[in-house]
Amino acid sequence: MSLEQSPGPPVTSADVARLAGVSRATVSFVLNATPSARISEATKAKVRAAAEELGYVPHAAAASLRSGRTDLVVLPASVSAMGRLFSDWVDELETALGDRGYTVVLHGDRSAAPVTAARAWARLRPAAVVSMGDARMTAEAVQVLLQAGTKAVVTVASAPVEGAFTLIGDQADVGVAAIEHLVGRGRTRIGVVMPAERGLAAFSEPRLAGARRVAAEHGAEITPLPMRYSDEAAAALATLCRELGLDAVFGYNDEYAALLSAALADRGVAVPGQIAVVGADDLLLARVVRPRLTSVRYHLPGADLLADAVDRLVRDGAAAPLPAIWFEAVPRQSS
Amino acid sequence: MSLEQSPGPPVTSADVARLAGVSRATVSFVLNATPSARISEATKAKVRAAAEELGYVPHAAAASLRSGRTDLVVLPASVSAMGRLFSDWVDELETALGDRGYTVVLHGDRSAAPVTAARAWARLRPAAVVSMGDARMTAEAVQVLLQAGTKAVVTVASAPVEGAFTLIGDQADVGVAAIEHLVGRGRTRIGVVMPAERGLAAFSEPRLAGARRVAAEHGAEITPLPMRYSDEAAAALATLCRELGLDAVFGYNDEYAALLSAALADRGVAVPGQIAVVGADDLLLARVVRPRLTSVRYHLPGADLLADAVDRLVRDGAAAPLPAIWFEAVPRQSS
DNA sequence: ATGAAAGCGCTAACAT
DNA sequence: ATGTTAGCGCTTTCAT
Numbered sequence: 057m058s059l060e061q062s063p064g065p066p067v068t069s070a071d072v073a074r075l076a077g078v079s080r081a082t083v084s085f086v087l088n089a090t091p092s093a094r095i096s097e098a099t100k101a102k103v104r105a106a107a108e109e110l111g112y113v114p115h116a117a118a119a120s121l122r123s124g125r126t127d128l129v130v131l132p133a134s135v136s137a138m139g140r141l142f143s144d145w146v147d148e149l150e151t152a153l154g155d156r157g158y159t160v161v162l163h164g165d166r167s168a169a170p171v172t173a174a175r176a177w178a179r180l181r182p183a184a185v186v187s188m189g190d191a192r193m194t195a196e197a198v199q200v201l202l203q204a205g206t207k208a209v210v211t212v213a214s215a216p217v218e219g220a221f222t223l224i225g226d227q228a229d230v231g232v233a234a235i236e237h238l239v240g241r242g243r244t245r246i247g248v249v250m251p252a253e254r255g256l257a258a259f260s261e262p263r264l265a266g267a268r269r270v271a272a273e274h275g276a277e278i279t280p281l282p283m284r285y286s287d288e289a290a291a292a293l294a295t296l297c298r299e300l301g302l303d304a305v306f307g308y309n310d311e312y313a314a315l316l317s318a319a320l321a322d323r324g325v326a327v328p329g330q331i332a333v334v335g336a337d338d339l340l341l342a343r344v345v346r347p348r349l350t351s352v353r354y355h356l357p358g359a360d361l362l363a364d365a366v367d368r369l370v371r372d373g374a375a376a377p378l379p380a381i382w383f384e385a386v387p388r389q390s391s
Numbered sequence: 392m393s394l395e396q397s398p399g400p401p402v403t404s405a406d407v408a409r410l411a412g413v414s415r416a417t418v419s420f421v422l423n424a425t426p427s428a429r430i431s432e433a434t435k436a437k438v439r440a441a442a443e444e445l446g447y448v449p450h451a452a453a454a455s456l457r458s459g460r461t462d463l464v465v466l467p468a469s470v471s472a473m474g475r476l477f478s479d480w481v482d483e484l485e486t487a488l489g490d491r492g493y494t495v496v497l498h499g500d501r502s503a504a505p506v507t508a509a510r511a512w513a514r515l516r517p518a519a520v521v522s523m524g525d526a527r528m529t530a531e532a533v534q535v536l537l538q539a540g541t542k543a544v545v546t547v548a549s550a551p552v553e554g555a556f557t558l559i560g561d562q563a564d565v566g567v568a569a570i571e572h573l574v575g576r577g578r579t580r581i582g583v584v585m586p587a588e589r590g591l592a593a594f595s596e597p598r599l600a601g602a603r604r605v606a607a608e609h610g611a612e613i614t615p616l617p618m619r620y621s622d623e624a625a626a627a628l629a630t631l632c633r634e635l636g637l638d639a640v641f642g643y644n645d646e647y648a649a650l651l652s653a654a655l656a657d658r659g660v661a662v663p664g665q666i667a668v669v670g671a672d673d674l675l676l677a678r679v680v681r682p683r684l685t686s687v688r689y690h691l692p693g694a695d696l697l698a699d700a701v702d703r704l705v706r707d708g709a710a711a712p713l714p715a716i717w718f719e720a721v722p723r724q725s726s
Numbered sequence: 727a728t729g730a731a732a733g734c735g736c737t738a739a740c741a742t
Numbered sequence: 743a744t745g746t747t748a749g750c751g752c753t754t755t756c757a758t
Binding site: 340 | 401402446448449450451452453455456469478481482485489494495496497498499500510511513514515516534535538539540620621622646649650653656657675676678679680681
């Protein structure tokens with residue numbers, strides 16, 4: 057293969073047709089294996105050879121513009137805001153959708169307003185938008201997408217979102233699971249870490265609310281603890297925890313919890329002896345640190361299940377509901 | 392805003408033109424703020440109002456099909472194979488390119504062959520493909536993209552890739568930095584963790600090669616240690632390390648290293664007393680675990696710098712070279 | 727200052 | 743069994 061520095065004009069299906077000595081329609085039929093068209097094997101071979109020789113790559117946008125169909129699935133997701141739990145799951149979903157013929161693309165938008173973000177996705181005219189862990193799929197955002205012809209709008213929310221296929225899952229239940237676990241172990245003066253990093257409030261606020269609800273039921277006391285994700289902030293907070301006389305901390309997620317747990321140990325506070333610590337997400341990190349970290353674990357629907365639902369939504373406009381996301385504390389050494 | 396369940400046919404610029412009482416050309420001029428066209432303020436206002444009222448969202452594919460330009464940048468990246476170091480950096484790059492008017496999209500393809508993957512990206516006719524940490528941007532893959540009209544093909548590699556804007560960075564240097572550090576601390580019987588997970592060989596093999604090179608220079612001995620990313624595998628490997636009489640381990644990256652370090656401690660092996668441990672990527676994890684983990688740190692070019700280079704490449708077809716990626720061991724308690 | 731019309735690369739009726 | 747043709751939604755000369 058010769059490597060030319062300056063490639064000629066882009067190869068189109070017309071070039072392939074010319075070289076193969078057939079029409080553009082025939083090229084389309086052959087390369088897309090259109091079932092309704094009967095093309096002789098000889099012609100097929102000629103077309104494929106020509107395409108191969110020219111290095112022809114179809115123009116996805118042109119094809120979908122004409123056909124009115126699209127195989128694009130947009131996953132709105134900011135890579136760095138995603139825990140390892142989610143990133144593994146996103147990977148599986150990508151594979152599952154890929155197997156079903158979709159082109160999956162992650163779109164990490166940074167715009168604040170839900171409708172603005174939705175418009176950015178809608179410009180691409182995707183067949184589906186699957187929003188996991190992004191709290192910004194409001195009813196209006198859904199309308200923008202639907203209006204742009206998006207067949208499947210999937211989102212996670214604590215209650216059904218109008219027009220969208222909603223995966224029910226309430227972040228408050230993370231707080232509930234954590235506090236129930238701690239109360240069950242006799243803890244009553246409980247701190248709840250609130251990350252200072254932007255974009256995490258959508259998760260931390262409901263978790264705190266869930267924590268408060270359960271604590272009230274059991275006569276336990278909740279103290280919100282703002283914390284930045286850094287060594288120094290963890291050290292300062294560890295000191296504060298001791299001064300406040302807390303006997304437990306729910307650390308928002310495993311990363312914050314592990315950071316704080318290490319800082320507590322550095323200050324001579326016994327974990328879980330004096331202060332119990334609970335994380336969330338059940339990352340491998342929870343098993344890497346010592347003491348091993350008790351963590352609230354997600355139970356997400358399987359990626360294949362969700363991919364099937366998306367496929368159904370795109371083809372038939374409807375799909376059977378999926379089981380809700382639920383949460384469970386996995387007890388380890390830290391509590 | 393009324394939420395209709397079944398949206399009508401998609402709104403096109405023709406609808407906007409009709410409502411505003413102007414031609415489609417005028418709509419295009421107004422919404423794209425075309426400098427060469429002089430449109431009266433009154434008309435502009437009318438058009439914008441009509442677009443707003445109809446909830447018009449432009450069809451990106453149609454626009455770029457006609458104009459021959461595209462603002463799409465594809466970042467080939469498998470989310471889960473990306474360390475947190477890279478994910479933060481990818482986030483910044485996304486922002487930087489977004490600020491320059493590009494639509495950034497992560498494409499986590501799972502196909503093995505470089506050319507197949509390149510074809511999948513080329514179907515989208517992106518303006519640029521920026522491949523970080525994906526070792527599969529071969530010269531042929533670059534040609535496929537160039538041929539499809541991709542203006543900027545950027546990749547990381549240990550040596551310039553023909554036709555691509557290459558960011559020089561050699562994974563072997565990660566191994567070099569780790570082993571030089573360990574040898575400098577008097578260690579001579581060194582294990583190198585080789586992750587069993589698929590897709591990581593592209594990184595682990597060169598790191599091992601770099602480690603071997605430096606070890607040979609200093610009369611140290613290298614033992615490759617296959618390991619899966621799990622608690623059990625780490626436990627088994629910890630036992631093996633002791634049996635082999637190793638005095639140091641380079642743990643591939645911080646995650647594997649931390650897992651192994653904890654397993655060693657569980658077995659009563661003193662870290663760093665009996666066995667020193669070094670990771671890579673300099674994640675916050677390295678500061679979360681105890682003993683704090685020595686780690687090899689990347690020095691990547693700033694995201695803004697790279698975004699500028701991409702922009703230059705797209706507009707002018709050329710850009711000034713960027714400084715090479717280099718590596719440095721950050722000493723902490725584990726070595 | 728605005729409109730008419732051509733055409734980007736492709737697919738899908740409809741012809742042949 | 744294959745070719746002809748008419749657009750998909752948009753941008754962009756060229757006219758007016």
